[in-house]
Amino acid sequence: MSTPLDQLSKGSAEALENAERRHELGRRPDGTPRPWWSKITARLVMVALSLLFLLPIYWMVVSALKTNEELAQFPPTLFPQSWEFGNFADAVTAMPFLQFFANSVIITVGVVVLSVLSNFVVAYGFACIDWPGRNKVFYLVIATLFLPFPVTLIPMFDLWARLGLVNTLFPLIIPAAFASAFYTFLLRQFLLQIPKDMINAARVDGAGEWKILWKVVFPSCKPALGTVAIFAAVAAWNDFMGPLIYLQDESVQTLSIGLQSFRSVHAQDVAFNQLMAASFLVILPLLILFFVFQRYFIRGITIGGFK
């Protein structure tokens, strides 16, 4: 009776994945290991692709560590001749980097907390409470997934301007409190896999929906909430157009537009090694997040999302 989906919602997704891996990877159908060269063409292609996709990050790191003279050298050096770690310090002091960093952190943390909470509650309403018409209403959620956002851009700016909140971080944080189609969809898919009996048993015991949400459902859907948190964090951290429109004063700017305005102010004499160093510092938190939580990134879409 225990289907893969049941196991999943009971939180043993890992075991399932390991079992799958043992079964598939590098083994013949009879279970004996394949020799390492058995997939040599596939590996060659994948290594070539990997080099291509590592190129931007490699180029960024290497340029960040070179002197500007070495950057201009031909042929380009594959590794810096002298490792100029001072470029990072120079980049941080050349602009109000810490201020930008703090603003980005405030926005990202706010967006992540509000997104996880609001989408979790809304997804519970769509997945765990059975009310007449909920599937039809859910079609509306899916429809808004395809709404191009530029059409809402100007009225939203007008609204925030009337409230006197342009040049504050609020216009970039508050909307996260009202759920968004993609995350609601993702979480709903996951919540539907939770056995109904578990929830109904709690109802029979007299638990209210709010209590079931936190005591019964929450523990088993931490991985899905982690996925939403990570996607929301990346989107907020990397957002460019939102801060560009709402944050004009340097004191409230985020890393994305802070760096851009630093470059446009110094358009003629910008130090490229410093620009690369600052850019690397911007993406570093994301890379760390990704390497620590990468299971959530990939599983979030492959299991929770688009089945």
Add this chain to the structure above:
Amino acid sequence: MQNESAEAGDTPPGNVLTSISTAAPNDSSDRPRPRPRARRMTKAKRRNLRLGLMFISPWIVGLVVFIGYPVVYSIALSFTRYSGMGAPTWVGAQNYITAFTDPLVAKAASNTLFYAMIAVPLALVIALVLAIAMNQNVREVALYRTIFYAPSLIPAFAMSFIFIVFLNPQFGVFNQIMNVFNEGNVNLLGDPTGVKIAIVMITQFGAGNAALIFLAGLRNVPKTLYEAARVDGAGPLRQFFTITLPLLSPVILFNLITGVSGALQVFTEAYVITNGTGDPDAGALFYMMYLYRNAFGFAELGYASALAVLLFLVGLGLALTIFRFSRRLVNYDVEAS
């Protein structure tokens, strides 16, 4: 238990791709149903309705405030002249007439079209290749997944900085490579077509997201189909075209539509590379850049709203056209679990 009795006629929208295709017919088949359903609602049902609406209320508020209101207000503003201060003044269809005669709108639209025609198909192919690579049976596949996805984490502005350095006409590596083959400096970013090509290249590194969605689709293709094909003597290429592609078609449709929608809104890379000017020769002036400039550079919020409404209509029209043409090509038959 509560579950089974309710709404037998509804197909639960479990799969975003199939639900798009079934949404319309489903709604119409529901319509003839007699009204009194609401009156016959049991006490438990009424309670559930109240609770359900309570739980989704954040979304309802968001729908009204962040989607419904702005869309309606955008349409209303598009018939006015409005600077953001004072009250909008009614100008009728003037903004639309201006938009259709404005040479920069034509320029921005053709730039955007040029970009989309190259970037969207290219991105589909690259994402599919990545997904297949991510799905190989090799021990270190997790490493490849990480590497292919990592550039998708680099924000558009930082990726643009990397390419600004890479393509720099004086010392950029790209230029030095070109110098080996011919004399003279190649300044890709100084050429109206070159800058668009450069932006196409930049955005391709973000293929990881679409690739993950393809990967999910690939993992849902029943393995038994491949085994059967192998028994029948079909080679890998034949398997790809007769099994993989048809079964992936709903996912291709999804990635195509989101890709087109994203391409119509291309903005950040062009803004960063040209410092917001769209030069050289308005070659990187994309539609969203021109909209942004009118709204926040010239404070022409009415005109910018008209441009936004036009973009909305074009996007909607393209999506519906793609749906219509895809109906014969997209296969929803095999639902793997």
